Amino acid sequence: MNYLITIIGPTAIGKTTLSIALAKHFECEIISCDSRQFYKEMQIGTAVPSPLEQAVAPHHFIQHKSIFESYTVGDFERETLQKLEELFAKNQIQILVGGSGLYVDALLKGFDDFPTIAPSIREEIRKEYEAKGLMYLQETLQQSDLNYYQTLLKENPQTLQNPQRMMRFVEVSVGSGKPYSSFLNQKKITRNFTPIIIGLEANRDIMYHRINHRVDLMLEEGLLEEVKKLHPHKELNALQTVGYRELFDYLDEKTSLDFAVDEIKKNTRRFAKRQLTWFKRTEGTQWFDYQKDANEIVEHIKNKLR
Numbered sequence: 001m002n003y004l005i006t007i008i009g010p011t012a013i014g015k016t017t018l019s020i021a022l023a024k025h026f027e028c029e030i031i032s033c034d035s036r037q038f039y040k041e042m043q044i045g046t047a048v049p050s051p052l053e054q055a056v057a058p059h060h061f062i063q064h065k066s067i068f069e070s071y072t073v074g075d076f077e078r079e080t081l082q083k084l085e086e087l088f089a090k091n092q093i094q095i096l097v098g099g100s101g102l103y104v105d106a107l108l109k110g111f112d113d114f115p116t117i118a119p120s121i122r123e124e125i126r127k128e129y130e131a132k133g134l135m136y137l138q139e140t141l142q143q144s145d146l147n148y149y150q151t152l153l154k155e156n157p158q159t160l161q162n163p164q165r166m167m168r169f170v171e172v173s174v175g176s177g178k179p180y181s182s183f184l185n186q187k188k189i190t191r192n193f194t195p196i197i198i199g200l201e202a203n204r205d206i207m208y209h210r211i212n213h214r215v216d217l218m219l220e221e222g223l224l225e226e227v228k229k230l231h232p233h234k235e236l237n238a239l240q241t242v243g244y245r246e247l248f249d250y251l252d253e254k255t256s257l258d259f260a261v262d263e264i265k266k267n268t269r270r271f272a273k274r275q276l277t278w279f280k281r282t283e284g285t286q287w288f289d290y291q292k293d294a295n296e297i298v299e300h301i302k303n304k305l306r
Contacts, residue, residue, distance in 0.1 A: 002088045002193035007097040008279045009200035010272035012210040014290045019097035021294040023057035026093045032061045033098025039067045044223045045243040067238040077106040101278035110189025117175035137166035144173035148181035196304045199287040242267045
């Protein structure tokens with residue numbers, strides 16, 4: 001029996017530290033499931049594990065892509081399953097760690113099959129969005145898939161504010177002539193492993209303090225210099241993320257540096273809140289305080305292995 005120890009939780013909560021401790025104990029390797037850490041040009045702003053941390057336990061899917069490459073959730077699911085086949089041949093226990101809920105779900109539950117959409121449709125929707133704004137996408141989704149729109153409005157309203165996700169919903173609906181939601185949960189997924197899901201959490205004040213502190217450390221480590229190098233490519237999809245967008249605005253002289261930093265902290269706190277909302281819906285998760293001794297978590301896992 002193969003087991004995938006899966007560590008989830010909001011950003012800056014200590015997932016990396018725990019994953020390394022568990023990897024050392026079980027003598028296994030780590031699959032990173034952080035969609036911002038995939039890109040080799042983005043290091044400081046994505047809190048990539050340090051060379052020392054990566055030397056303690058082998059890591060996979062960290063800085064293995066370029067911001068100039070397309071990399072989808074489906075690509076991640078396929079490549080990770082292939083890698084796990086290799087890793088499970090060496091050790092029946094492996095670790096998945098990260099804060100990207102959609103990617104975690106794709107690996108644990110499977111990714112739905114969607115039709116191939118003509119590039120011309122995708123481009124047309126992108127142009128319409130650039131001309132008319134987010135409201136165009138929202139209204140189009142309402143017209144093409146009202147039930148799904150209402151579900152998002154009730155359960156995950158922040159998704160309705162995400163242009164990339166919304167363009168995907170609309171392009172599938174328009175390109176297929178069927179509601180986006182009609183392609184969800186169609187196939188039954190089987191995996192060759194059993195997940196053991198560990199969630200890390202803290203009270204809000206502590207979580208927010210850790211986030212603010214991490215942002216300060218990133219700036220000390222050279223985040224602004226990293227963003228300056230990426231500024232010519234600021235329109236790339238990979239760079240539409242917290243910590244980069246705000247400093248692009250500063251470099252474009254739209255805001256002051258102090259305001260940009262405050263915005264990074266505020267937007268990261270909002271992101272962490274959304275992460276928790278997502279992960280709290282993950283069935284079978286055992287939640288622990290972020291300060292819980294790793295040895296106690298090891299004992300919990302051992303009980304699951306028996």
